[in-house]
Amino acid sequence: MVKEILFGAVPAVIVFLLFLKVNIGPFLLFAAVLGGIYVLLSRQAGTGFAGKATRSRHIVPKTNIQFSDIGGQERAKRELKEALDFLIKKDKIRHYGIRPIKGVLLTGPPGTGKTLMAKAAANYTNSAFVAASGSQFVEMYVGVGAQRIRELFREVKQLAEKNGQDSGIIFIDEIEVIGGKRDGQQQREYDQTLNQLLTEMDGIGSTDNPRILLIAATNRKDMLDPALLRPGRFDRHIVVDLPDRKAREQILRIHAAGKPLADDVDLEKIAQETFGFSGAQLESVVNEAAIYAMREQSETISPRHFALAVDKVMMGEQTDREATxxxxxxxxxxxxxxxxxxxxxxxxxxxxxxxxxxxxxxxxxxxxxxxxxxxxxxxxxxxxxxxxxxxxxxxxxxxxxxxxxxxxxxxxxxxxxxxxxxxxxxxxxxxxxxxxxxxxxxxxxxxxxxxxxxxxxxxxxxxxxxxxxxxxxxxxxxxxxxxxxxxxxxxxxxxxxxxxxxxxxxx
Known part of the structure; x- marks a missing residue:
């Protein structure tokens, strides 16, 4: 309603001033400056033009990912489930006087399924789920990162209350961006962001409703600040490592389900040939094999297509270089x-x-x-x-x-x-x-x-x-x-x- 009034009134005022032969240049310049300041402040505060809350960048659309959809990683899944049970089995926790876990840190190489495990965790506990990457909190403006941390915790609580859920999960990927070791010298902007994150984690109580669990992921655990890693903050450190042969075969079977494989395709042999591949690379192998089959208009995906796909993922695409x-x-x-x-x-x-x-x-x-x-x-x-x-x-x-x-x-x-x-x-x-x-x-x-x-x-x-x-x-x-x-x-x-x-x- 406010926007409609402004859009109608402003042109009318401009026309009226022109009719009176008033120089409107200074007025337009002043209005542009005010408008720019207002839009900038609105974006930082998370509000739209009319002052209403905009759609959050952190709320993730609900997915149906379950732990059974993640190949391998049995030990990591078992440890994570045990941590998540603290959100579900509240009576048992109170009976034993256990302090609920506040944070879970997933560490491991890229592409091993850390983000998938966080999404599966939300479905396992029926929790509200919001996610962000560490780079989203790093801004040149002082205080913006700390403010966004506060918004993140506020959003998950509001989402849980809106959906009638009694728990919420916050997932922060690339946490080393904001959780890196502090040098103890000049205060930097991301130091304030880290301090705010530590404050919010300290504020997570055992009687809170909804109860919040923070899950973070990193490829560089050695870069994280000790204050973030101590018990009472990230209580569980779970390694999500590269899959072994049995896990690689399981991952290949998950991603090959529903695809027209030739009868002589041996996924066990492909798993044996892909030592050192991550889950993401194995998914890419299956996808690239299907692309090769489609390119040749083949009815089925053959072992040769898988061989080409493994080569592509391992070595890169074929080049046009012509050697003598x-x-x-x-x-x-x-x-x-x-x-x-x-x-x-x-x-x-x-x-x-x-x-x-x-x-x-x-x-x-x-x-x-x-x-x-x-x-x-x-x-x-x-x-x-x-x-x-x-x-x-x-x-x-x-x-x-x-x-x-x-x-x-x-x-x-x-x-x-x-x-x-x-x-x-x-x-x-x-x-x-x-x-x-x-x-x-x-x-x-x-x-x-x-x-x-x-x-x-x-x-x-x-x-x-x-x-x-x-x-x-x-x-x-x-x-x-x-x-x-x-x-x-x-x-x-x-x-x-x-x-x-x-x-x-x-x-």
Whole structure:
């Protein structure tokens, strides 16, 4: 009503002043300044033009996500459910005199399902749910972040009361943006925001109705302020980690449900090939496989579509870079060096050798981990270093020198050699790097790499026939499957010829 009156009256006044031949320029300038100030204040206060509350940016539309829809993460889901039970089983809590949990911190790599778990938590407890990211609270205006924190807590209470719910959940993603460690020097704007968050959490009481639970997510727990992590604020720290093989298969089955999969699609095998993938990456694999099938107008999604999808998610989209014939030959020799060493130290580990350029790579070997590994022996690290060195050594044997294509391989090999030293598995024994000279570490790392380079040369020199046959297939088709590659190795009867010299570490 106020807007209609203003929209009708203002033009009439302007026309009247013009009729009286009054200079209205100063009046218009003054009105524009007042209007700008009013709109700015209205936005900061969360009000519209007419002073009514605008639709909140934090209230999330209700979803039907349940914990059963989240693949894997059984331990994390169990811990979170136990924390959520404090919102549901109030009588039991009072009986045991338990102080309700105020905050739950979800930590882990990106794409592991932290946001999904927060949404599932809201459905599990039938709670009002509001969400925000840490960046929404960071503004150049003093006091805005603290004000928005207050609004967030007020909104969840109002939403719970409106819906007749007796609990509310606030989810803050990227909490390290506002909850980072304070340096104790000049007061900064986001320090005030953090202080307000701490104040609001301290104000959450056991008798509040609705009862509030704060769930936050971060990839960088080490950056958070200790005041935020102490008991009484974030009482539970739950790690939402990368899924293991069983969890990866479960995630793939969830996302593949309802899609036209070919009969020969083996999701268990795909789960085995995707070690280190997050839940988001696995969802992308299924989606990209469906896109490849649609692009080819195929009735079903085949294993080949999944293989292309895994490559795309892992390495990036195919590029249009056209290498010369000699460059392709060199890349093929390099990748075959990796593949042959990989098959010798871990039989059955090569899934595919390809010359198709993806991302920054002109070619690559896709490994097929036989099992998820989290602990590595000296022997396992040395074998992996040999796989990394295989490409450069193959170039040395057939071209007499190395190329820039080995740069990343050497970085990985150096990192693993350093790991051997730091883990007390080298000739230096158990050491702390700050207590010994850098030259000693450098000499030991150099010795490890030189020894493994020599072993790698010895292995690859036995495989001239395999290099020749595999090279021809790669140059013609640009792809060599792991099964075909292994069959060629067996046909040459060279796999068992290495028993004379073990590949494991010497002493």
């Amino acid at each position: 014939v000699e460059e392709k030959r060199r890349v093929a020799i390099h990748e075959l060096g990796h593949a042959i060493i990989s098959e010798q130290v871990r039989p059955g580990s090569v899934s595919q050798v390809t010359l198709t350029p993806r991302g920054q790579a002109l070619g690559y070997v896709r490994q097929n981990p036989l099992e998820d590994r989290y602990l590595y022996t000296k022997e396992a690290l040395e074998q992996q270093i040999m796989v990394c060195l295989g490409g450069a050594v193959a170039e040395e044997i057939y071209y007499g020198g190395r190329s820039t294509g080995s740069k990343n391989d050497f970085e990985q090999a150096l990192a693993m050699a350093h790991e051997i030293v730091q883990s007390g598995m080298s000739r230096l024994g158990i050491v702390h790097l700050s207590y010994i000279a850098k030259s000693q570490v450098h000499e030991e790392v150099n010795r490890i790499l030189e020894e493994l380079l020599e072993r790698t040369r010895w292995v690859l020199r036995q495989f001239d026939p395999v290099f020749a046959n595999s090279l021809q297939i790669l140059l013609e088709k640009e792809v060599l499957s792991g099964d075909v590659f292994r069959r060629m190795l067996h046909e040459q009867q060279l796999v068992g010829s290495l028993s004379a010299q073990p590949l494991a570490g010497r002493g």
